[in-house]
Amino acid sequence: MIRHIVMWTVKPTQQASSAENAASLKQKLDNLIGVIPDILMLETGINQIEDADAMHVVLNSSFENWEALKRYQQHPAHKKVGEFVKQVRIDRRVVDFETS
16 A cells, blocks of 8 residues: 655735635545545645744545556546645655555
8 A cells, every 4th residue: 555645835816815825725635535536535734833833734545556556646637736736835745665
């Protein structure tokens, strides 16, 4: 199984505050459940503790294998979320690893 964890720091835009953009990103990611068949597990969270080192949004997801992760990343629904992310992100961190 492959674990895919991503964290973002988001910025305010003319349309929304940082908090609103974080909530929108969380909702867009949550909406991928049931749309992209390769997702085995997907959970998201919004940071609730103020800390200079904190990121705003986290994605924790699982896939059967590396090929399934690649299909997820290339899926049109995922790419659409990526378009939103490009508009609101300040920073992104990712960890992909194999679990037993």
